Amino acid sequence: MHANSPTVVDRDDELELLAEAVRRGRDHRGAAVFVVGEAGIGKTRLVTEAADRARSRTAVLRGRCSRAGAPIALRPLAEALLSLVRTGLTPQDAELQPYRAALSPLVPEWRRPGSPHQPESLIVLAEAILRLLAAVGRDHGCVLVLEDLHDADTETIAVTEYLVDNLAGLPVTLVATLRPGAGAALDLAHQCRRHQTGSVVELRPLTDEAVTRLAAACLDTTPEALPEPVTRRLHRDADGTPLIVEELLDGMISTEALRPAEGGGWQLTRELDTTVPATLARSIAARADGLGPQGRAALDTAAVLGRSFSPALLQTVTGLDYRGLHIHLRAAVDARLIHPDSGYGDTYVFRHALTAEALLAGLLPGERAALARRAAETLEAGAPELSCELHELAADLRRQAGDDHEAGLHLAAAGLQAIGEGLADKAAALLERSVELLDPHRDRTAWADAVESLLNALTESGRIERAFALAGSVAATAAMELDPGRRAGLHARLAWAAAMVGRWEQAAELLAAALALLTAACTPEQRIPVDIVDGYVQVRDGRATPGSAAGRAEELVRSATDTAIRLDLPVIACQGLQLLALLARSRGFDEADACLRRIVSIADRHGLPLWRARAVGRLAGNHGLLSGSTDQLEHVHEVYLRSGAITSAHQTEASLALLAVLRGDYGRAECITTRCEPVLARLGHTGDLTYVRVIDAMLAAHRGRPRELARKLAEYRQLGGEHSEYTPIVLGLCEAVSALLEEDRPAARAALAAARAWDEGRPTTYFLGGRHGLELLVAAVDADLDPEGLDEAARQAPTRLRWNLQFVHFARAVLLGRAGRLAEAADALASALDAAQPFPLARHLGLRLTAEAALADGWGEPSRWLRTAEEYFHDAGIAPAASACRSLLRQAGLPATQRRSGHTRVPQGLRGRGITAREYDVLVLLALRYGNTDIARRLFISPRTAEKHVASLLTKTDSPNRTDLCDFAVRNCP
Incomplete structure (x- = not known):
């Protein structure tokens, strides 16, 4: 028999606090609770009880941290997600699909066969976990339990911090257990308490009365029926720690000092002795000794390997055969010293951290170091190409053996592997530990390589400030140990x-x-x-x-x-x-x-993989700018989503949003920016967020909303964007376009001149600021550009970009028309309209400006162009530009478009010819071959008015006679 309590004793207040946290999660008010206590104080038992009570209504995911065996980054989170997959409760929401791929390193089932893996930063991974938890808990809440957070790897701590900081408003409760010793986990718990993003529950030792009740529950009896010496010994030696109470009772029972009485209850058979911690250590040692010398030696070696361990590695280190080892493992399981680790395949875990610690305490320092050294040498000899996780284990063993430098070499190797896999955050954590352990006096090359690799990892993970701080801390050592080239x-x-x-x-x-x-x-x-x-x-x-x-x-x-x-x-x-x-x-x-x-x-x-993602994204972006098409960007975006490359996907979405603005698909652009902005802000991707804010400003400018543009640009400048690389876009695609739509030509030219000055000051990746396109058209209309200047500009590669090319053709049409070369001007205008086909705003802005020049120079069909442009600007709600088109028509002595009821019924192509709503009614009847009298009778107008409408339609449709006009009506009236 083994002493275990079926109930939690004297933790009612703590259970209520956890229950309240669960309720907050169900109410979409997100909560985090850190349960802090010494080993054996009952953290796991308390959290298990709270989780069991919540499980009937709420999804519970659970994972445990461990530094044992072959270390696995983010193990508790992977274990928690795998438990979700096993239960079949994974949400199928469409918006979670890309995040499932992002989580595929933790849940292999979510990796799509054949999809290239694009590793992400820890922050993106944390966002993916947060979204999944929120989806799981949407209806009834979700509880994520992370046990032994003090044993967490750096990556787990970083993800946990992100989760806690962003739980507000989500149906998620996070519960973590940890010990009170100094470390990153405890720092995180206290930080959350200070910032009021989480609560900290500190478990205190049980009172004597509670210890008595716990012992009675363990022995399935009443407090009164406990032998008085047992109660006295527990009060004196257990220090109010539930695990020690259970271990002491186990020791009494296993040595047969305490036996069931014949009439019920329990009786002592001899006097109790020893004290804690010797009592506890002796109890564990007694059970370990029961395995025999070979079994005890194997268990001591397992304790050196960590709280959890691989039987295969243990067999290699001990030299035992397979059958012999597993006989000892089975005996250790029966003695309640270890148990199989169900979360990670063929591994075993000590029943409690105190069990492994008690075994280690029984070893002399030299024995422990020798075991650790032998295990490390076994690892190194058996697998020259160790995995990242085994390098971490070897580093831990080398540290136990007292060889910090060799441990640093293993951590450096693990860090390089992580960089190769694109896991910059993990690499940085490993390499920081490596630099701390490596001795530059012993191997300056290895130390310098680790420092350089760490700087690279910190740069890739965006931790620039940490990179500079590192450089400052190693500067003196580098100056003494490294040659000038390495420095x-x-x-x-x-x-x-x-x-x-x-x-x-x-x-x-x-x-x-x-x-x-x-x-x-x-x-x-x-x-x-x-x-x-x-x-x-x-x-x-x-x-x-x-x-x-x-x-x-x-x-x-x-x-x-x-x-x-x-x-x-x-x-x-x-x-x-x-x-x-x-x-x-x-x-x-x-x-x-x-x-x-x-x-x-x-x-x-x-x-x-990170460099590949950057290059592929830039290739697709170049194609989009050259063609005006989004096809390649859409494909690349889909690949990124399938492979879980969330950062690259958001960056590609930003490019898609820019093209959407240029293509007049304002709804899609707004949808993208609205979706991306909060995520980028939460992820801390300031550069990408600034770019999205610029696109937001473009949206306002191209919609003809100057006040909204001013507000968006103010937000952009608050992010420090005033002197950023996006300045050409702000000046040319925002301020200049807005000014032209407001009919403020001087302001537009000033913005375009500023964009040109910026370009001339430095090469730029942004060629849409006007210098190679819009500025040429404006200058041509204002007679500030000659054909030679246009030819020189057109020879530059950026004019090949389709957005620029349309304005180059418009400008050429203006100059050719002014020179009286009408056929060539018509061809240039046709080329402009063809290039402008994907860009409705630019197309009509080009027609409006070209028509102004054509009216002044007496060529082309300016009235038709102006009516087309006026129609577009009117429907888009851009009043100044629409009004300018009507004003130019009146100045030329041409009838301006009338805005009557039913105007929107007229097909856009006919509206472009200046056909009014009433004339459209007449045209519909002409398609049926009605005469003027029948038309007048059906429309309740006079035959004379009907005749005038037909005459106007003959002019506007370029029809030579009534028969051709009727044929035109058949082709164009639905």
Whole structure:
């Protein structure tokens, strides 16, 4: 018999607090509770009781942290989600589909066969978990229980922090158990209490009276029936800890000092002795000794491996055969020392942390170190290519053996594997521990490699401030231990990190420090990272403009990139090719795309999923800008969603939103920005959020809403966007377009001039600011552009972008019409309208501006163009532009469009010809071959009025006679 209590004793207040947290979750008021207590105090028993009470109405997901066995990142979260999958309760909401893919590293069943895996940051993973929990708990709430959070890996702590910070308004309750010792878990618990995002329950020892009741419950008797010496010993030695009460009772029973009495109850057979912790240790040791010398030795070795362990590894370390090992494991299970770990296949876990600790306490320090060293050597010898998780286990064993440097080497290897898998956050956590443990005096190369890899991981995970702090903390060691070339490489990595987040002044300072350290003795591997960053900084400073004396950036980067490819340095090669693709766009997008395809090839060959995602997204974006089509972007977006690449999916959605604005699909653009903004803000993706805010401003501008535009631009500037790389879009696609729709030509030209000045100051990835398109048309209409200037502008590659190309053709039509070359002008206008086909606002703005020039210069069909434009602007609610079209018609002595009831019934093509609602009624009857008298009788007008309407229709439809007009009516009237 074993002593276990079927009930929770003396925890009523704590149970009520947990029940209230569950109720808050059901009411969509999200709650988090951290249950803190010493080992054995009853945290698990309390939370289990609370979860069991909630389970009848609420979904309960549960996972346990462990540093034992082969460490598994995010283990408790994976265990919790797997329990959900096993029960078949996974929500099938369509909006969760991309997040299922994002969670596929935790739940393999959600990985789509053949889909490329695009790893995400921990923040995106946390968002995916949050959405899933919210969907699970939508109707009755969801409880997520994370046990032993003090044993959590860095990734689990980061995800837990994100979940707790964002539970408000969600049907989710998070409950975590942890010990009170200093560490990240306890820091998180107290932080949540300070920020009022969670509660902390500190479990205190039981009172003597509660210990008595617990002991009685364990023995299925009454408190009064307990032998007095047993009660006295429990009060004295158990310290109010439920687990020790149970272990002490187990010890008394197993040694037969306490036996069931014949008439019921319990009796002592001899005097009780020993004290806690010796009593507890002796109780566990006695049960372990019962396994025999070989079994006890195996169990001691298992305790060194951790609270949970792999039988296969234990067999290799101990040298036992398969049958012998499993006989000992079965005996240990029967002795209630270990039990199978149902969450992770063929692994075992000690019944309680105190069990493993008691076994370890029985070993001499030298014995424990020897066991750990032998286990580490066994791992290293048996699997030269260890997995990331086994490297972490080997590091833990090496630390137990007292060899911190070897532990650091294993953590560095694990970090490099994580970088290769695109898991930048995990890599950063592993490499930080590695740098702390490695001894630069013992192996400066290994230490420097770990520092460089850590800087790379921190940059990829967006933790730039931490990267700079790291550089400061290792600067003195680096100066003493590293040669100038290695130190230059560290400065170059930091400069790259600063450049990627737009901190150009800091990037320039770090670059200068790197350049100062380079000497003739530096190797190409040490020099080329500096050259790549030098190129980026030159481009940003505007020193790479064509023809400038200092414009050596492209040559420098091309040489460095070729060297990186030759030396098989894939990340540096991708960095260089990315800049070369940027610079090539000013010459031609074929060349730029070739650079991006090389990045894809390198990324595929070397397993660099983040670089692949960047390049594929840029390729699709280039195609969208060139063609005006969203087909490739849509396909890439779908691939990202299927593979769970949420960050890349949101970035692609931003590009789709921009094209949606240009294409006049304002509803879709608004839907995308509304969906993306809160997620990007929650994820902390400031750069992407700023871009989405710019698109929001574009929406307001293109809808002709100047007040809303001003408000959106104010929000954009609050994010620090005033001097950002998006300035050309703000000036050209927002302010200039808005001014033109408001008929404020001077303001539009000023915005376009500012966009041009910005472009001339630095190469840019944004070519839609007007310099290569809209500004040319406005200048042509205002007679500030000659044919030679237009030809020169048209030779530049950015004019190939379809949005720009339409304005180039409109401008050419204006100049040709002004020169009297009417046939060529007509051809240019046809080309403009063809290029403008995907862009309704730009098409009609082009017609409005071209018509103004055509009226002044006496060519083309300006009245028809103006009516078409007026129709569009009127229906779009852009009153100033519509009014300007009508004013130009009146100034030319032409009838302006009349706005009568039923006007919207007229098909748009006919409205473009200036056909009124009444004339449309006449045209419908002409399609039926009615004469003027019949038309007058049916429309209740005079025959003379009917005759006037027919005459007007002959003019507006270019019909030579009534028969042709009737045929036209048949073709155009439904």
